[in-house]
Amino acid sequence: MGIFLLMAVPFCAIAQKNVSILVSDSIAAKPMSDAVVRVMPLSRTSKDKGNAMLTDKNGACSFAFNEPVVIHVSYLGYLSLIDTISQPQSKTYSLKKATANIDDVVVTGQYTPGSAKESIYEVKVYTQKDIREKGATNLRETLEGSVDVDLSEDRVFGSGISLQGISGEGVKILVDGVPLVGRNNGILDISQIDMSNIERVEVIKGPMSVTYGTDAMGGVINLITKSSQKEKYDINLKAYYGSVGKYNIGLNGGLNIGKSQLFISGGRNFFAGYSEVDTSRHKDWLPKEQYYANAKYVYNTGKFKIGASLSFMRELMLDRGNLQANTDYAFDVHYLSFRPMATLFATAPIRDYSKIELLVAYTGYYQFVNIYQKNLVTLAEHIQQDQTQDTSSFHDIIARAVYTLTSRDKKISFLGGIDVDQEFSHQTLIQGTDQSMGDYAVFTSALWKPIVGLQIQPGARFSYNTRYSSPLIPSINIKYDFAKYFLLRASYGIGYRAPSLQELFLSFHDSNHNLNGNPNLQPEKSNSVNLEFAVQFWKNDHVFKLSNTGFFNQINNKIDYILTDASSSPVTYQYFNINSYMTAGGEHLAEYRWKRLALSAGVNYIWYQVTLGQNSPQRLISPDATFKAGYKIPVAEIGISVYYKYTGKKFLYSLVNGNADEQGYIYSYNTLNVSLTRNFWKDRIQLTCGAKNLLNVTNVGTNGVVPFGHDAGTGEMINMGRNYFVSLNLHYAK
């Protein structure tokens, strides 16, 4: 690369009377395009801001030398440089990464987008780089191996997530702030969420009830789609192969024409299904085929922004049966799902220090469950005419307006908003089939910065629910940066969640499930406290960060399954309110970065106390630990990433109506993933390959009484066996 830089210089030196500038990255030694070079005459007046220009794709620019000038070179995320030029010459500037600001830009819950470090919330960001290094194509794979995220797997309902010991409906999943709908048994299948158009994923633990609705008790996962690019056009062609039978292809592109930006993406993900002992048509991990398409248009003048997006996902999942005895046919279940989404959004400034943001969105989810009889000799199949076929649809319309006002000295900001959310559902599994629920809210918060480094943000939300009376929800967040290296965050919030339509009216019965809703459910109410103390210091290229977080959640009337009939097959569960559900825990995460090396290690533990009725409380604890290492080999320029996670013995509380509670547990296990990345052809080809689940942990045994959603027989489905993947990305931008 050094040779390339040397060769590039003569191209820039167009004439002796010119000043030629070349800007490169100090570590990668690569030319940096679109770096801002501001040229100011030494003799300038105070109002003269000079001229600015951008470096080209070779990191170069030039200007005619007329008089001595001051040069200011800047690039987002890098330390700026200032130099004085007194004669025509060629200069090369190497920009260092702004190591003090290693966090990425976040938007979730922010008055204005800022870095994760600046955010008053503790935000964990998964960037495109993280997604790529993990070889992740969907949200499940992106979050896999994280110390503070618990994933679960149900053959039919898909992949669920738990934050701070709160799972199911208590974790809200958003795309650009718009909540996704379509949960089966409280699980929103996060393996259905493709990452192709996602720029980053922001995870905020703890309740964000004031801003994102009262049901986000455990936390919020906000997927941010790409909304700006510097290049005129940007095309990515992606292909992924996984040895467990995954074949993914995708195309996404962006077009930047002045103030208009257009992004489109589409692709197909295919998974052939997987069983540890693969001897029949029946698969433990169901085969699936996904098609997705996204389009987004943004018109951005710098201040005023308006846009629209459309997205669509289709998934067909097959549960193939085995050959019926003494016949030539089998029965297959086809799960066909659609996820449409449409969004209109606008941001408009009102004077200099205030703005209004508007959002109108529709999200939907359709699922058709059909049983087919398939002749395995002729391969002819036809739908079971006399079988009850299941059709479900969920529709959610939201409208949100948020007004933000910042004082001229930026010490006080105010935010006020209204939120309208109307949900409709049609389910043959739900008694009464058609149901709807509305939630209308006004919310406000104020951000006060009384002294440098201190932020205090009180907030409140008042909502009206068409089925339940909901209380005023207050919250307070505090952040304090002090002594340069230290950071303290504290928050208190109240969560409130009305029972979902499924929890009220579900009636689901198949070979694996006997599940009933409960129309008499009461809403959940929670109190949550979160604390974080972080230290971050750096010297030269060394960056060290240590964060310690603690949390406490107490939920009254938590809605969960209770075993109501142990003798039925499968046993029968019904939703009930649990008197008290408490989770408390902590996470300690240490990160170290030095040039090409990045290390992190974390420990996470959650303590639960669950009290049902008059029974004595169950107390249990589950620990996790992770280690991650990344290193980019010099010369070869191969990046190596190693992910290790220890998932401790996980206790499971079991709620049995009228009987003493019993508990079981899932044994501990270890997960190890490794990946290698290498770019070729001026970064146009990005190659990633790796191995997942190197320790080959698949089903993990359970012991004792295991509750709903867990399998006592074959053990808990954790991972597919050891497998390998290769991912190719062809990237072209200009």
Next chain:
Amino acid sequence: MKNKGIYNGKSALLNQLMRFSGFALFFLCMMLSSCFKEKPIKQPYIITNAVYVADMGMNYTKQIYFNMETGRFVDSNSKYDYDMAFDCGFTYNAWVNGANLSLVSRTGKTSLQDVTMADTIHGWHVELGSGIPDSNAIGQWQTNLVSNQQVYIINRGIDSVGHSLGFIKMQMGDFSTGSNSYVVTFCNMDNSNLHTVSVPKQPSKNLVFLSFNNNGVVHDFEPVNTNWDFIFTQYSVWFGPPNNIPYKVTGLLTNPNMTYAYFMDSTSNFDSITLKSVQQAKFTTTRDNVGYTWKRFNGVAYTELTSYNYIIKSGNDQYYKMRFLDFYNASGIKGYPKFQYYLLQ
């Protein structure tokens, strides 16, 4: 790394094309090597000897009578064609239609006009497929053929999609020895459509049937009781303690006049079962000893337990071994029990 990005002329173009083609090949492989298609299997061996299929129709509408000696389906009728059945022999039991999940509430009252739905507080009785008179839904309605005049509320059951077939008030009159007939009075719950129908016993039959439709219609669709061994029908059971609910199942009930059966085991090789395998003590008068136990519902479809061996004892002391092979027809519609049996000699 040398001179990367610097290309000129044809070689640069060729180089680019080569890079693209390598990628395109990988891309193409991803597209072509992945789909849901599967290879057909070789025709599996399917038992065809001594195999019979009962056509119960979609939603198990029909009740079908089968004679093992002749190997023929003797007769059939719609399960919706009657509401009550009455003994024809030397007994005087009255039954409701378990195939429709018909239920009976014994009100304890004797005035037909005065009974309302509020009188169902004593609960509902299910007509179990076991066919044991002592535990039938209506119970003891007479003493020495004199009716106790109790009014019964009859839930006529549900149709194939679970819709109610309605409720009827019914009162048994004294048995008419002169005409050898049952006397049944019934009306709607609002006392409209009041009728009294005489239901004569039929010689050589087990049961005679009464429908509340069309002002009360008597049916005699059961074959002569020495001419059939079992009937394929829906019938009622109590499903799953502790939340016992009345439930419809589909299976085989034996002819109480001459056929008895028991479940032998699921381990013996069907071909090796001989007359020596028969254990006389295991035969009981319970009609649902074969019942619906030869299939399981796995949440998606019914799976036949082809290893379940049954022994049937028919009139004239004929013994048979029997097993079930399928429950679906060629169109994948359930309600077509396929079974195989052999006379044991």
